[in-house]
Amino acid sequence: MRYIIIGAGAVGGTVGGRLAQAGQEVVLVARGAHGRALAEDGLRLRVPQGELYHRLPVVEGPDGLGTLRADDVLLLAVKTQDTEAALRAWGPAPVEGGGTAADRLPLVCAQNGVESRRIALRRFRHVYGVCVWLPATHVDPGTVSAAGTPLTGILHLGRYPHGTDDTVREIAADLEKAYFEAPVVPDVSRWQYAKLLANLGNALEAVSGPVADSGPEAQTLYARVRAEGEAVLRAAGIAWTDAEEQQAARGDKVTLVPLDGVARGGGSSWQSLSRGTGTIEADHLNGEIVLLGRLHGVPTPLNELLQRLANRFAQERRAPGSLPLPELVRLADDAVAFVQEPPGPAA
Known part of the structure; x- marks a missing residue:
């Protein structure tokens, strides 16, 4: 799988950096000063183990990649108020072998709140929700930090509106290799x-x-x-999950x-x-x-x-x-x- 991180800020940059560290292929999507810094100087991820440095492909949108691959995973990490614009850009993107991203690719909503997945399901066929427990900070252009240890974060995943499948289990397995715990649950909405x-x-x-x-x-x-x-x-x-289950x-x-x-x-x-x-x-x-x-x-x-x-x-x-x-x-x-x-x- 290749992970396309749409919104490489605090959460997206941390997940992308950790996946890259674990050997996964990662593309960062970012604009403005942050995007320029990522493209010119790479991603700096500050974690308890030290400062990690990754030179990764950086694009502003799907045009920067051309035809998407059939094994691409779109991980949406923009703020919810920016979801509609992101999906409008990425949904029609062509995928090798025919069809569009909205038809064929998994869209993983790693965002706060519950609205983005509903917005996504209007456009995308395969939507996955994530309950994001990931303390991270967008420090400066090109630099993000995540202060959690021994794990960087805990990401409960599942299909939206409910259920699990082989795709989400494969995504979770990749995250588990990258300093995350990633439980796959059939009721991700309870966690969100x-x-x-x-x-x-x-x-x-x-x-x-x-x-x-x-x-x-x-x-x-x-x-x-x-x-x-x-x-x-x-x-x-x-x-919703109660305090005892969360603890x-x-x-x-x-x-x-x-x-x-x-x-x-x-x-x-x-x-x-x-x-x-x-x-x-x-x-x-x-x-x-x-x-x-x-x-x-x-x-x-x-x-x-x-x-x-x-x-x-x-x-x-x-x-x-x-x-x-x-x-x-x-x-x-x-x-x-x-x-x-x-x-x-x-x-």
Whole structure:
């Protein structure tokens, strides 16, 4: 198999670099300063074992490869808000022997949230979901880091909407050789919804700083945000893996260690604000809970607030963590009070 990593940022760059280290054929897809650095100087992957350097083919899109191979695997690692554009470009790409990528090739969605796989299934016939437990950072153009050890990450894989097959087992076997644990499960959605609940704190971290470092006030607010999410999933009849099952899967397999030359940063939403991309994934994390809440009649004022704030921060290129936590808590309390006691009709 040849792995085409569509979106060679923190997650994509780490997976691509580790696969290349394990002897797999890898192509990176990236644009802008990051793409130029990858093409000119190679991929630098900083991990606990040291700095790895890979000179890999780099393209901006399918035109850079011409006809795709029948053994290609498309691994989608762009942010969910960029999924539609990526699939529009790669879906029609011709494959040797006839047909298109959308008809013939496996598309592996290694992204946060649950929306990208639904978008993908409208275009691609063979879609696979991944629950991504992979702490990674896009450090500079051409450089990514992954601080987990002894494993770099844990990637639960399965067909979407459900099931397994020989293709996903072969992909998992390749990942298992590359510092990942890659369980193949028939119910990958359960794992992805559990990750969605965890990711509801991404917007909180992005606007007011890391929850774990901000004391009990931030942790209490996150617990309230998550409780909204759990209430929504229950109302929608959606199952997710509980804390005990997740802990049994993770154990101490991915422990973070300090890396020389890599400043401690936040998660994916924090990184989007740090790089000033102008977009953020809140519409597909907190916004997924808001959508389900509206569909099933469950109020979600805290997730609505975080979705709105995160989008505003991205659009205004505001620095991550710049909203004081007491101010965020006040806004959260006001949002809940407004739902509980909506204003009466105008006089």
